[in-house]
Amino acid sequence: MDIDGPLEKILPDLPGRVGLLASVQYIHLLPRAKEILEKAGKTAVIGKGDGRLCYPGQVLGCDCSAAVAAEDETDGFLFIGEGDFHPLAAAFGLKKKMTVLNPVTGEARSVEDQKDRILRRRFAAIESARSAQAFMVIVCGKVGQNRRSEADRIAGLLRDAGKDVVMLATDEISPQALLPYRVDAFVSTACPRVAMDDQARYPKPMLTVTEAEIVLGLRDWSDYRFDTIC
Structure with a gap:
């Protein structure tokens, strides 16, 4: 080539x-x-x-x-x-x-135009989640995406902020799989594309770990970072 x-x-x-x-x-x-x-x-x-x-x-x-x-x-x-x-x-x-x-x-x-469009959608999801009281922190069981320690960390930060938190371990993250749960917002610790690419499919805000930190005031919007899996 x-x-x-x-x-x-x-x-x-x-x-x-x-x-x-x-x-x-x-x-x-x-x-x-x-x-x-x-x-x-x-x-x-x-x-x-x-x-x-x-x-x-x-x-x-x-x-x-x-x-x-x-x-x-x-x-x-x-x-x-x-x-x-x-x-x-x-x-x-x-x-x-x-x-x-x-x-x-x-x-x-x-890719600046695409980046700006996605950032605007992420800003809307973050702002929508600021008023949320009940959060679900999702742990993905798939190899390479299972970040249980990170899920425990962000769940602890949410509880420290007075939020109600439940945790879900699942191999599948989809609107259908999450439909039975009555929460105000989700935090996915799996691949960040789950939140960034599929937000329109979910009826409630779907956040990455770094976006949840912005909601809690632990990170400023100007310091927005892509949630990488380490």
Whole structure:
């Protein structure tokens, strides 16, 4: 797959220090992208993420540690891949511009509009949950998403704030599975995309752990962070 032409075309729009990211099927393109950028006089950085990532520069939907590792050395990021799922995960964890280069079509674009739209929806969910009294904290039993200690922590913070809290352990998080429970808001400790992608399907606010901290006043909205699974 040849990215030379598409990448050279957008070189003027990229900052001087570029962090390189990719979904796993396009990881092999990162060395060539680094070569093109450095030949053009730019600095290219491929960050090494945590132990759940197989390759430097790799991004998962719930793990943008490779991007965070390169954040201080970069002025912006270039993600090589298709769709919005992975680059948005990295963009929410960072405060820097994210450009996406689709290696199949050669199209390059920004994810800022999509990011802003999702942030507005998340702000609405957080504001709606501020008046909630009864919360359900959800623990997912799936491998890689079971964060019982984090669920216990956020449940304790909610109780300290005078909230009523129940906890649910389940392998399935869906509107149908949660329908029988009478609470005012949910806090999911599973993959953050459950809350961020599917909020419209739930009749009550579905929050991530970091969003619950904002509701409790423990984190400011200006310090909004993507809830990554560690």
